[in-house]
Structures are given as structure tokens and as C-alpha cells.
Amino acid sequence: MTIITQIKLSRRNVLLGGGATLAISPFASPALALSTDQGSSHVDKVVAAINKVIASGKPEARMIKDFEKIFLKYSDVNYLASYALGVEGRRATASQKRAFAKNFQGYIARKYGKQFRAFIGGKLLVKSSKTVKNHVEVKTIAHLKGQAPFDVTFFVSDKTGKVLFYNMFIEGISLLLTERTEIGSMLDRRKGNLDALIKDMKAAG
Amino acid sequence: MLVLKSIQNLKARSVLAVVMLVFLQACTAPAPKAINDPHEASNRRTHEANRKVDTALIRPAAGAYGSVLPAPVRQGVGNFASNLNLPGVIVNNLLQLNIDGAVKNSWRFVINTTIGLGGVFDPSSSIELYEDSSDFGETLHVWGVGEGEYVELPFIGPSTQRDTVGMVVDVFTNPLTFGAPSPEKFMGPVAKGLSKLGDRYTYSSTVDAILYDSADSYAQARLLYLQSRRFQLGQEQTNEDQGDDGYDDYYAD
Numbered sequence: 001m002t003i004i005t006q007i008k009l010s011r012r013n014v015l016l017g018g019g020a021t022l023a024i025s026p027f028a029s030p031a032l033a034l035s036t037d038q039g040s041s042h043v044d045k046v047v048a049a050i051n052k053v054i055a056s057g058k059p060e061a062r063m064i065k066d067f068e069k070i071f072l073k074y075s076d077v078n079y080l081a082s083y084a085l086g087v088e089g090r091r092a093t094a095s096q097k098r099a100f101a102k103n104f105q106g107y108i109a110r111k112y113g114k115q116f117r118a119f120i121g122g123k124l125l126v127k128s129s130k131t132v133k134n135h136v137e138v139k140t141i142a143h144l145k146g147q148a149p150f151d152v153t154f155f156v157s158d159k160t161g162k163v164l165f166y167n168m169f170i171e172g173i174s175l176l177l178t179e180r181t182e183i184g185s186m187l188d189r190r191k192g193n194l195d196a197l198i199k200d201m202k203a204a205g
Numbered sequence: 206m207l208v209l210k211s212i213q214n215l216k217a218r219s220v221l222a223v224v225m226l227v228f229l230q231a232c233t234a235p236a237p238k239a240i241n242d243p244h245e246a247s248n249r250r251t252h253e254a255n256r257k258v259d260t261a262l263i264r265p266a267a268g269a270y271g272s273v274l275p276a277p278v279r280q281g282v283g284n285f286a287s288n289l290n291l292p293g294v295i296v297n298n299l300l301q302l303n304i305d306g307a308v309k310n311s312w313r314f315v316i317n318t319t320i321g322l323g324g325v326f327d328p329s330s331s332i333e334l335y336e337d338s339s340d341f342g343e344t345l346h347v348w349g350v351g352e353g354e355y356v357e358l359p360f361i362g363p364s365t366q367r368d369t370v371g372m373v374v375d376v377f378t379n380p381l382t383f384g385a386p387s388p389e390k391f392m393g394p395v396a397k398g399l400s401k402l403g404d405r406y407t408y409s410s411t412v413d414a415i416l417y418d419s420a421d422s423y424a425q426a427r428l429l430y431l432q433s434r435r436f437q438l439g440q441e442q443t444n445e446d447q448g449d450d451g452y453d454d455y456y457a458d
Contacts, residue, residue: 079455115411134453146280148335151436159456166452172436173429181428185421 034163036129039136039156042163046074046154047124047140054120060113067116068109076157076164077105084179088187088194096194103201108179110205121145124152134159135166142170240431242355251357252423256416258360263405264413270399271406279403281325286400287336288317288324289393293379297339301347306337338437341378342371346438355427363430 053066071077081101082089089097122144129138135157141149155167168175183197186204190196242248271279291314298307313329313336320328329335345367346352353366364372377383382393405412419425 079452082455083451111414114414118408118411146276146283148330155452157452159452169436171433173432177432178425178428181424182419182421185419185424189420 033131033134034136034156034158036131036136036138038158038163039138039154040126040129042074042156042165043126043129043138043140043154046070046165047126049074050116050119051123054116060117063116064110064113067113068106071105071109074165076160076166077101077108079166080108080176080179081105083176084183086180086184088184088192092194096198099198100194100201103198104183107201107205108175112175114205118144240355240427241353242427244354244356248355248357249423251359252426254359255357255362256422259416263402264409267402267405267409270402271409274403279406282396283400283403284317284321284327285324286393286396288314288321288327289381289396290379291336292381293375294336294339296378296380297341297344297375298337300341300344301339303337303339306339309334309337340368340371341374342368343438345371352431352434355431357423357426363426365431365434368434 049070050067053063053070056063056066058066071080078101081104082097084104085092085097085100092100119142122142124140124142127139127141129136131137135155138154138156140152140154142152143149150171151169152171153169154165156163156165158164166176186200187194187197190200274282291310295307295310295314298304298310313334316329316334317324317327320326342365350367352368356364356366356369358364358369361372379393382390384390385392415425415429416422
């Protein structure tokens with residue numbers, strides 16, 4: 001009798017255990033939430049990479065190439081491009097989307113690379129990070145010469161299977177929103193002609 | 206600032222109307238929607254005029270100012286102006302019952318005015334005593350006034366109805382400018398004007414990128430102003446505004 005209950009119990013244990021394993025497993029591998037430490041260390045890497053480029057003292061064109069590599073390596077450039085294109089993206093063909101994303105990545109590297117010059121002699125330090133829903137928000141403080149320190153926040157996620165940042169806020173100003181507005185205006189100027197926009201993106205920024 | 210004064214005189218009546226309007230709206234101050242800009246057409250005309258003023262006047266003046274005066278001198282002018290502005294900020298800290306901010310700013314004012322030789326130097330920042338900046342627009346916000354409509358003001362640029370009222374009131378919140386005898390009371394505004402010119406020079410590549418390189422500088426300036434102002438006031442933006450929910454949805458399929 002005792003043996004039977006024991007067996008039953010153990011069977012139930014196994015079943016429960018199995019059920020639990022089944023229930024957990026879909027969350028376990030891909031969506032195991034990114035830890036705040038992973039988020040912070042990702043941003044540390046981004047900051048180190050940016051600082052390295054700035055310190056290199058290369059000519060601007062070369063620096064911008066390096067910034068483009070940083071965006072490619074550490075950010076979800078495809079998402080940035082797709083968000084910036086907004087609803088217009090819905091009527092874009094797959095090849096238009098690809099072409100846009102490719103030119104967009106050069107465009108943000110040029111646009112933000114030029115602004116990073118202001119960071120020469122300054123530093124960006126990770127201050128805190130917290131989990132919000134499925135992503136990690138990493139708050140850094142920018143210390144620039146002759147300026148009160150200000151906030152730069154990154155949104156980091158591993159939704160793609162890789163740890164990447166997909167938005168950046170400078171004193172509350174969202175890169176995603178800013179670029180969606182700008183790309184929308186560029187498209188309006190070209191009377192909604194996506195191909196013209198894609199072509200002009202090569203030089204923009 | 207002198208220009209500002211004359212505009213204020215000219216616009217005194219309409220400003221009064223705005224004051225009343227904002228206070229009426231205050232009773233039901235809603236959380237800020239994405240963008241509330243019902244007078245976009247006239248705002249855009251003002252924006253074009255402002256851009257022309259920048260091209261013809263402010264940008265070249267800032268260029269001259271920046272190339273004539275070396276960086277440490279410009280920094281000194283900027284320090285001096287913000288130090289003179291501090292008593293007004295402290296008044297606003299107090300009106301918001303932000304005692305911590307008021308104490309910090311008071312120490313800052315005392316240290317920079319004495320050790321910092323009248324505010325030309327900024328020793329407070331080297332001991333990490335930074336300004337807890339504020340203005341009457343923020344005071345109104347703390348009192349429950351909504352931001353109202355977006356406005357682009359002549360010569361000044363992006364603002365909201367609430368912040369415009371705040372700016373006018375701030376002429377009177379600073380005892381150093383409002384209460385001072387005649388020549389001294391212009392010191393603050395003049396220093397502020399020069400400091401703004403210095404800023405235009407220091408951040409010229411950023412400002413130029415917005416005003417002249419952007420496909421729609423009006424829309425960019427509006428978005429940048431509203432986002433940074435709301436951030437400054439600690440107003441949480443919705444996740445949708447931050448492109449957050451979109452990220453999960455993007456990879457949902």
C-alpha cells in the first residue's frame with residue numbers, strides 16, 4: 001500500500017514535473033527575460049565602442065563608417081528603419097523595405113555621428129537599469145564639458161535572439177519618434193514616392 | 206530679451222486672453238495628448254519668419270560672438286547669466302514646494318556669487334551641486350495646469366500656452382531683474398541674451414541640423430520641444446509614444 005502510494009505520488013510528481021516543464025519551456029529559451037545586468041553591460045559596450053571611435057581622431061567620414069558598424073552591431077537597425085517608415089511601410093514591397101533599411105542605417109550613422117562630436121572629452125556612464133515589460137531600460141548620464149549632466153536612456157531587448165538596443169532617448173527625446181516624423185516629412189516632400197525617398201536617403205543625414 | 210520685452214508690450218492684451226484661457230482649461234487639465242496644435246497654419250508662418258530671423262540675424266551674430274570671444278569667456282557669460290537667473294528659479298522651486306531644489310539652488314547661488322566671483326565661475330558644479338532648473342511654466346504644471354495648445358512664438362520659438370504664460374510671469378519672479386534699480390535691472394536680460402547667442406554658437410551644428418537640414422523643421426522643432434519639455438516636467442510618455450509596444454508586436458509574427 002505504501003509502495004503504491006509512493007509510486008502514485010512519484011508518478012504524479014513526474015506528471016506535475018513534466019507539466020511544469022512543458023509550461024515553462026516555451027518561456028525558457030527565447031523569452032527568458034533579459035536581465036538588467038545584461039542590459040547594462042550591452043549599453044556599456046555601446047558606450048565603449050562610441051568612445052573608442054571618438055578617441056580615434058579619424059577624419060569624420062571614417063568615423064561615420066565606424067558609427068554605422070556600431071548601429072549594425074548593437075542596435076536593431078531593421079526595427080529602427082521599419083518604425084521610422086511607419087504606416088508607409090505597409091505598402092512597401094519587400095525589396096523596397098530592404099533598400100530603405102540599408103540606406104536608413106547609413107543615414108542615422110551620418111546624422112547621429114555628426115552629433116557625437118559634441119561628446120569629445122565627455123563621458124557617458126550607466127547609472128541604473130530596470131525591467132519594463134519585456135525590455136530593459138538602461139539609464140545613462142552624459143557628462144559633457146561645461147554642461148550640467150543629462151539623461152540618455154536606451155531600450156534594450158533580446159527579442160531577436162540577440163541583445164540589441166531599439167530606442168534611445170536624449171533628455172526624453174526619442175530617436176524612434178524623431179525619425180518617424182523626419183522620414184514622414186521627407187516622404188511628404190516627395191509626394192509619397194518611396195523610391196525617390198530611398199534614393200535620396202543615400203545622401204541624407 | 207529686449208525684443209522679448211517689446212513683444213510682451215505689444216502682446217499684453219492677447220497674453221492676458223491666453224492667461225484666462227489657460228486658467229479656464231485648468232479646471233479639466235487633461236494629460237497631454239501626442240500633439241495639440243490647432244493653429245498649425247499660423248504657427249508655421251511664425252516658424253518661417255523665425256527661420257528668416259535666424260538666417261539673417263541670429264546665426265551670423267552668434268557666429269561673430271563665438272569667433273570673437275574665446276570659449277572660457279563665453280562660458281563665463283553663460284555662468285553669469287544663469288546665476289543671475291537663479292533667484293527666480295528659487296522662487297519657482299518654493300511655489301512648487303520643492304524645498305530640496307530651493308535649498309540646493311540657494312547654496313549654488315551663494316557659492317557661485319562669492320567664490321565664483323559674482324557668478325562668472327561655477328565652482329558649485331565641480332562639487333556636483335547642479336541647478337535644479339525650473340520656471341513658472343513648471344509651477345503652473347505643478348498647480349495642475351495642462352500644457353494647452355502648442356504655439357511657436359515670434360523670435361522665441363517653440364512653446365505652449367502654459368509655458369508662454371510662465372515666461373511672461375517669470376519676468377516678475379526674479380527679484381534681481383524686477384526689483385533692481387534701472388541700469389542694474391538690464392544686466393540680467395542682457396547677459397541672458399548674450400548667453401543665448403553663445404548657446405546658438407556652441408550648439409550650431411545641432412540647431413542647424415533641425416532648422417535647415419530637416420525636411421520639415423517646423424514638425425521637428427515641435428516634436429523636440431514637446432518631448433523634452435514633458436520629460437523635464439516628469440510626465441511619463443505612453444509606451445506607444447516611446448515605440449515600446451511596437452517592438453513586441455513587430456516580432457509577434
